[in-house]
Amino acid sequence: MTGNAATVSRKVAALLLAVCVDLSLFYAAGLVATRSEFGHLTRLWAHAALRGSALTAVTLLILGDLDPLLTRVIAAHSLLPAVFETGTDALYHEDTERGSSVDVRSWLMCAGASLAAALFWEITVPDADDAAAGKEKKQKARVLFVRVLRLYRPEYLLLLGGLVMLTLAVFCEMFIPFYTGRVIDILGTRYQPNEFVSALLLMGLYSLGSSVSAGCRGGILLCAISSFTCRMKVKLFGALTKQEIGFFETTKTGEITSRLSKDTTLMGRAVCLNVNVLLRTFIKTLGMIALMMSLSWKLTFLMLMETPVAGLIQNVYDTRYQRLSLAVQDSTAQAAEVVNEVVSSIHAVRSFNTEKHEARRYDDCLMDTHNLKTQQSTLRAVYLLARRLTGLAMQGIMLYYGRLFIQSGQMTTGNLVSFILYQSDLGENIRTLTYIFGDMLNSVGAAAKVFEYLDRKPEVCMEGTLKPDQLTGNVLFHKVNFAYPKHPNKAVLQDFSLELKSGQMTALVGQSGNGKSTCVSLLERLYEQQEGEILLDNEPLKSYDHRFLHKKIAVVSQEPVLFSGSIRDNIAYGLAECSLDEIQEAARKANAHDFIMKLEKGYNAEVGEGGGHLTKSGKQQIALARALVRQPQVLILDEITSSLDMDSEKKILQTLARCPNQTRLVIAHKLENIVMADQIVLMEDSRVQEQGTHQELMDMQHESPSCRLSVPPQNGD
Template identity: 60%
Template sequence: MRGVLVVVLAVCVDLIVFTALNYVEKRLKTPERGFDCTANLFREWAEAGLRWTLLYAVFGKDGPSSVFKRWVTTHCFLCPVFETGRSGLLGNSPAEKTKMWFIGTVATAAACLFWEITFAGTKENNNGEERKQKARVLFMRVISLYRPDYILLFGAFVFLAMAVLCEMFIPFYTGKVIDILGSQYQWNDFLLAIIFMGAFSFGSSLSAGCRGGLFMCAISSFTCRVRVQLFGSLVRQEIGFFETIKTGDITSRLSMDTTLMSQAVALNVNVLLRTFIKTVGMLSLMVGLSWKLTLLVLMETPLTGLLESIYDTYYQRLYKEVQDSMARANDAAAEAVSGIRTVRSFNTEQSETCRYDDRLMDTHNLKTRRDTVRAVYLLVRRMAELGMKVAMLYYSRLFIQSGEMSTGNLVSFILYQSDLTDNITTLIYIFGDMLNSVGAAGKVFEYLDRKPLVRIDGNLQPGTLKGCINFHKITFSYPTRPDLKALKSFSLELKPGQMTALVGPSGGGKSTCVSLLERFYQAQDGQILLDGQPLENYQHSYLHKKVAMVGQEPVLFSGTVKDNITYGLTDCSLEKVHEAACKANAHGFICQLAKGYDTDVGERGGLLSGGQKQRIAIARALIRDPQVLILDEVTSCLDTESEHMVQQALASCPTQTLLVIAHRLKTIEKADQIVFISEGMVHEQGTHQELMDKKGTYYKWREGLFTKGDTTERQ
């Protein structure tokens, strides 16, 4: 507001100074002297210099620096520059100075406004240049991903050029036919024009169909390939990545952004080249028909460009907000569907519906704003087009009356002009659309280029593995809670052939130890050693074959029982599957299923009970013959018989390192080593009898836990 006030005051001061100088000039001028062109130009430049110096000295420090300086310079010197050029071209006829001042003021304001919106080197435009440079880099990366489809794209571009060239000549021969029919009729000329029209129409249609088919094939191949690459990159990320990124955002990148990314070349470049070739060709033909009308039509282009620049700024921002809002809505729906059992058990169906409705309403409101901006833009643009068409028809009538054009030429020109306006608008718009498509590619490349924070590039694969594990002064915080230490200088040794039980209150760090041992996260300090080597040195697939885990809430995937037991393994015999299922006490209930081992378990194993899923998960771990086995509350869903059989199967591997998180007294008492963990530290460790004799934290925790809730089990 202050800057506007400064400019208004500067205009008022300049008007006063200009009027005073003009008054002095009129008083000093005498009729006898006449009009001297050189002296007049000298006065013009001297007055401009004086006004510029005065305005800059008075308002330069208070004005909006760069904008004000450009405006003052242009405002003061525009009239002398114009007068110098006019005198050199048209002679010594004087111009009315007051009228020139008003015209110069308006012209300067319009020019500065146009410059600031489009080309000015302000911070915003510098950011825009950086954004465009980044978009160009991303665009070249997208093109490089199209390398396997170059043959399809080359063929599509050849047919594109043929379609455009044929299409350009159809209006030209349409005008020829009208001229032939309007003048003395000649059958041969008429037949030749009709043959050419038909040939060009057929060639355009055939080439356009081939072009579209080849482009669609290239898009489909590209989208499938990029989605596979993106999905492969996502599943290699560390677990902490999925805790910070919402599921809706990931699915949006896989579905919507990869589709937009594929359009950056195959569709947008298709439209860009087709439109550019048509525009150049039509302009050439239009100039041949009437260069005056062509010049008149092209006067609309700067206005269209300015409107498009303003519109694109607002539309792209709203478009991004709509995309983010849709991702939030998808995330809300995914959360409700994945947790449908919890939603049903707490009777929150209505609240989840309302939450999803709120997200959809946010998206609807953003779409309404976006579409309103587009509607206003289309209205203004079409009003400008209407004004240009009225002017073109008015001057066309004059040209026909004067014999400069024929009626057929006018028809051809109008046909070209209607397409030309759309083509120029498309050329301007397509850059914004390509920027939007490349923006989606930037999000995809962000995930493709992301390196997992947990290394998976180790190559150590020893022939034999003892399974000796050492936690050496581990300090760790979860990515979502960096200020809270889950483990604090934690040290622990797990020996082969022994069962170690981790006990303690919830949130003490037991599951964190398991997560670090499974390489779900990377500790901020310390190391975990397996047979004296850091875990990150081992080859990824080798490590997870030798170190297997069964979680408290096992996850099964849609497919057969056999597929879930052999998950991640190839060429696994049916006998080995049966053996693992028998060890997990799962063979009996599997044989009772409708199709046995070929029975589909449903999505996330929803067709099986909790205990059945738990036993299949145990079989999935045992079939790998792991040297280190981690059991996280796996007996919580098992009956006594199943638990006994699982314990017998584990006892049959005397050299195996076994790590157990459990609350059942029988399981804990059988452990060779019990480690009591609380607040991320080891408080006590030893056998059950040793810890009970100490009567320390383990003794108090055990008495408080089992005296109340597990009396029957103790007996």
């Protein structure tokens, strides 16, 4: 507490001493002004330098260092009187020496204005350490923005055409106020018909050129945006489909669809349109300033004083609006996720009678989004009000000084009208420039979400190149350890070793949750094991070409997935060159050909969404045909005969038995399927507990009561 009191005392002492020194120099300036032999402006700037040096010395002497904000206050406080009087001399061309007004009120006004200027600089260009994160964020936004522009490379010709049309539109638009002033001057002086008609004709031509060019520019840029958005959606969709299954288990579907449908569109429109507005406004601003300087450079400099005020308002608005924009994106994605969950699980919702609960949950999400958008709208309304008030104030200042300049003969009435028209547009353009630059950085918030998915590398590598001409299908699990991404601390497979021999059928049995389906998922390379390796013909699975591997390893699940389209399309799914004969042969092996031919359109019959037009047994037969048409070397069957009748089941099993070189992995509960297996593997506690033929395991069960194979005798099924 003593140290804090001492610090406060030093600061108070420094402030009092600085005020005394500054007031002394301020009053001394009035005395020097009456006796000085130096020029007025020279004396002003010398006095400013003396005051700045004295205040800096006093502060350093007592405090030992200078805070950045304090440095700016001292500089502004010392230089403000000199800058003010120099500007007044430039505007009025008066040579009378006014000197610093020796009045405490003048000193207080200077001090207040200096503090306001320093605070303005502190807000717009902060020097504090906590501003580092904000600067880094803006730098990242700039990098993302440049990256989006590079992605527009295929549309560069369209963008170039839009830029040409934009330049023509701006060029024509700039001269309309100029010729408006000319018309007023012609009408206000001696009327010259030829000059009047010429001015009107030129003004009309410039107006027509501006309208035509603006329309062409808008159409060309919309074409560029549409092309870019389509490419980005395809690119993002391709990147998403390459991600591992664990990514989709940990990422909400609503978030993915929101990025794919909304953020890609927002990224394309916001960036391209903002660049269009930025270039148009920038070119127009430069041209207007040049024309305004030719009309009155004094009024032009006065008008530019609006820029720092507009910059301060824009900086505050951008900071808050960007935060709200990100919150709205997240809230919208959450609402989309609720809809997706309810629609995909409508049976469970109906079974548990939770329709009203889900409706309330969706309503809560929408209300969160509504509240955030209301805050956005309120913030924007306040921002627009501040912009309008700033513009009106500057317009009033222009009218006041314009009247003085007309009275002094420095400009004509027509020139003032032209200048006011330019000033109205230029003020709006300056505010637009400050707004659009911040809005461009805000718009890349959507791009950041898209790039996050585009840049993500799948944890399951799919860059293998091995495609051997001959494949025996021998599979080896060697000391595999695995846990799912959602539950990294819960091991599903521990030190798991198993060999699937070519030409043999292996049956995995055991209670749910012991890793049977996990073995299938790892063999399909849906996940990557944490430890150990899985070999196919003594080569790691990741060494094989992705397309080749999934053609040689086929899976038929208990609940097969069919896609909207014909039966033919579903059987040949993923095979671009698959003849009808091959499709029919696979259907015969799956005992599906007969029931397909009984349909009205045969192989061209539609299966409906998710195969809804087919029976459960029909879907399983189609899924089996889809696997067999690939002529896989390793065939994985997950209780596929559970929905088949006895005759169909028998025919399918006989067909599969006629593939002597094919490796088959069966997850089964029916006794017939287990008995037919060349080896039965009992899984328990994430490991292989027992392994052998059905007879060997039954003998072990008789010899050891602890044997856990829960398979009834064959004649008891």
